Amino acid sequence: MPGPIRSWVAVKHGVDVVLARAERATGNVAMDRAPRKTSDFDRNAVEEAVRIREKFGGKVTALTVGPPTAKEALRDALAIGADDAVLISDPARPELDGRGVAQALAAYGRKHPEFDLWFFGEGSTDHFTGTIGPRVAAALGAPSLSYGRRVTVDDGAVVVDREYERELERVRAAFPAIVTVGQEINQPRVPTFMSTLKASKKEIRAVGPADLGVDGAEWAPTTRRERVFVPEVARKRQALAGADVAASAHMLLEALRAEGVLP
Amino acid sequence: MTGETILVFSEEPDAVLGLVATARSALAGTPGRVEAAMLGDGAAARAGGADRLYRLLLPEGARHDPSVAAAALQQVVDLAAPRLILVASTKRGRETAARLAGVIDAAVTTGVSSVALEADGVRIHREVLSGNAIGEEVLLGPNPIVAVMSSAPTGGSPAAAPTEVTDVPIEPGPARITLVERTVKPAGGLRIESAERIVSVGRGLRKKEDLALIQELARAMGAVVGCTRPIAAEAGWLSDDHWIGLTGHRVKPRLYVAIGISGAVQHLVGMRESTIVVAVNKDANAPIFAQSDYTIAGDLYAVVPALVRALTGT
Ligand SMILES: Cc1cc2nc3c(=O)[nH]c(=O)nc-3n(C[C@H](O)[C@H](O)[C@H](O)COP(=O)(O)OP(=O)(O)OC[C@H]3O[C@@H](n4cnc5c(N)ncnc54)[C@H](O)[C@@H]3O)c2cc1C
Numbered sequence: 150m151p152g153p154i155r156s157w158v159a160v161k162h163g164v165d166v167v168l169a170r171a172e173r174a175t176g177n178v179a180m181d182r183a184p185r186k187t188s189d190f191d192r193n194a195v196e197e198a199v200r201i202r203e204k205f206g207g208k209v210t211a212l213t214v215g216p217p218t219a220k221e222a223l224r225d226a227l228a229i230g231a232d233d234a235v236l237i238s239d240p241a242r243p244e245l246d247g248r249g250v251a252q253a254l255a256a257y258g259r260k261h262p263e264f265d266l267w268f269f270g271e272g273s274t275d276h277f278t279g280t281i282g283p284r285v286a287a288a289l290g291a292p293s294l295s296y297g298r299r300v301t302v303d304d305g306a307v308v309v310d311r312e313y314e315r316e317l318e319r320v321r322a323a324f325p326a327i328v329t330v331g332q333e334i335n336q337p338r339v340p341t342f343m344s345t346l347k348a349s350k351k352e353i354r355a356v357g358p359a360d361l362g363v364d365g366a367e368w369a370p371t372t373r374r375e376r377v378f379v380p381e382v383a384r385k386r387q388a389l390a391g392a393d394v395a396a397s398a399h400m401l402l403e404a405l406r407a408e409g410v411l412p
Numbered sequence: 413m414t415g416e417t418i419l420v421f422s423e424e425p426d427a428v429l430g431l432v433a434t435a436r437s438a439l440a441g442t443p444g445r446v447e448a449a450m451l452g453d454g455a456a457a458r459a460g461g462a463d464r465l466y467r468l469l470l471p472e473g474a475r476h477d478p479s480v481a482a483a484a485l486q487q488v489v490d491l492a493a494p495r496l497i498l499v500a501s502t503k504r505g506r507e508t509a510a511r512l513a514g515v516i517d518a519a520v521t522t523g524v525s526s527v528a529l530e531a532d533g534v535r536i537h538r539e540v541l542s543g544n545a546i547g548e549e550v551l552l553g554p555n556p557i558v559a560v561m562s563s564a565p566t567g568g569s570p571a572a573a574p575t576e577v578t579d580v581p582i583e584p585g586p587a588r589i590t591l592v593e594r595t596v597k598p599a600g601g602l603r604i605e606s607a608e609r610i611v612s613v614g615r616g617l618r619k620k621e622d623l624a625l626i627q628e629l630a631r632a633m634g635a636v637v638g639c640t641r642p643i644a645a646e647a648g649w650l651s652d653d654h655w656i657g658l659t660g661h662r663v664k665p666r667l668y669v670a671i672g673i674s675g676a677v678q679h680l681v682g683m684r685e686s687t688i689v690v691a692v693n694k695d696a697n698a699p700i701f702a703q704s705d706y707t708i709a710g711d712l713y714a715v716v717p718a719l720v721r722a723l724t725g726t
Pocket of ligand 1: 189190332613614615616617639640641642643655656657658659660661671672673674675676677678679682692693694695698710711712713
């Protein structure tokens with residue numbers, strides 16, 4: 150039976166894809182002003198770490214990289230059951246790109262190398278590059294086990310069932326290891342009133358580059374985000390309403406034959 | 413040697429052909445070189461007309477550990493000094509791209525639909541916001557890594573000179589990840605990506621037995637049956653190969669009929685490239701209606717049988 154397990158979970162306070170809207174005039178989405186929420190798969194990642202702690206004991210630490218408003222994602226993680234939380238930010242650069250986020254997380258991992266498992270969502274809801282987990286792992290020289298659909302813990306090692314386009318794999322790696330998970334791995338619990346209240350009272354530790362012994366220059370962006378726009382989909386939006394349902398059905402079939410999409 | 417080099421890599425020989433073609437078009441007629449790193453005998457790189465082939469001599473059965481391919485590519489990057497590295501945006505491709513970015517400290521992005529070289533960087537377009545929007549970005553700094561969505565492999569344009577070959581031996585490092593088991597998913601099944609017509613169903617359907625209605629309509633239309641995530645992942649009424657959307661399959665049929673589907677953004681991204689979209693929903697305010705060409709506001713339990721009758725003349 151494995152002993153207590155120290156799990157970390159990286160969470161992102163990303164753009165809410167349902168609430169984000171394009172400006173009518175330009176078709177552009179103002180990402181910096183869009184509403185935000187915790188990235189979907191990151192909740193699965195927190196849930197998985199919490200389940201492991203419930204089974205084997207240990208501790209779950211949630212980490213995020215971002216401006217102070219990103220604390221919201223940490224509160225969510227605490228409400229699901231994380232024990233403590235760390236906000237990594239650089240006042241000089243409120244918004245980092247993927248490289249910056251990975252560098253910041255790797256700097257934290259180098260300074261405090263005391264994790265057994267470090268969970269990530271396999272991609273973020275807003276940008277979904279799916280690169281942060283494996284990139285941090287590479288920077289730390291740790292194994293990365295991506296696309297986890299089932300995670301079990303063995304003595305000092307993790308076993309991950311994962312899915313690729315054409316094959317399924319079961320792989321195993323000794324601690325410390327980085328694991329990314331998708332939505333199928335679990336159903337994240339819905340925080341209760343009490344757990345949300347408790348989460349809101351927990352202290353969130355804030356650290357910056359200086360605390361991690363770096364100067365932040367290596368967090369500089371290597372991506373210039375030009376714009377995010379919603380492509381125009383010109384649909385006809387013709388409502389078909391005949392005298393009765395049979396008439397509507399005939400109208401539809403006629404329209405589809407005229408379009409040449411039905412023989 | 414003049415011009416710039418684009419390095420392409422994929423674990424899948426099939427993907428190399430398409431990547432070489434993408435690289436050629438990114439070079440847009442400039443005197444650049446396309447070099448390919450791949451496993452195996454490199455037939456695809458030759459067929460695609462790569463100027464150079466780096467044969468990665470990976471230890472047997474190292475595919476499950478992306479750090480091995482990343483280490484191999486790191487050596488190739490040193491040799492080729494590429495302006496840009498293109499990989500296929502498959503799950504393994506994205507993983508390898510990310511690990512390579514970590515070891516060479518380069519910009520990386522995935523799921524890219526277009527790529528162009530510019531004076532100060534590499535301009536790309538990619539899907540963002542769960543497929544609701546397109547992001548336009550410029551990757552800066554040396555050796556940016558771009559994982560591109562699959563493009564139909566073209567015939568390739570043979571290089572002026574025959575492909576040169578460089579073998580890249582890889583020292584087998586300590587095995588960090590061990591493969592316990594690998595199962596190939598059963599092939600065949602439904603290839604919904606290539607369907608011409610799809611009749612797709614969502615949670616408007618009350619029970620599994622009622623799928624018969626949908627199947628009957630699909631048969632009458634010469635269509636295959638698709639579905640939303642809840643029908644496959646939660647109810648389990650249809651297998652995953654029917655599941656359309658962000659986390660399911662991307663389809664682009666000529667006709668997509670959405671029945672009892674609300675039109676959540678994560679579903680829309682999977683079917684938005686359909687030529688003609690039809691929605692049947694009892695709620696005339698369902699978001700799917702704004703994304704459809706023809707809509708019928710009504711109960712699917714009345715509309716679907718009426719369509720079947722109209723099609724079969726019964
Ligand atoms: C990270 C993430 C990834 C996701 N990936 C996907 C994905 O890949 N694919 C996907 O589909 N979803 C995905 N989802 C889920 C998505 O958000 C929606 O929950 C889902 O698409 C809704 O499915 P639905 O339209 O079948 O159900 P609902 O949203 O419940 O809609 C049912 C519709 O049926 C209509 N209806 C009910 N009864 C009738 C009737 N008798 N006649 C006619 N109409 C009727 C209702 O008016 C309603 O519009 C994802 C979600 C997340 C968070």
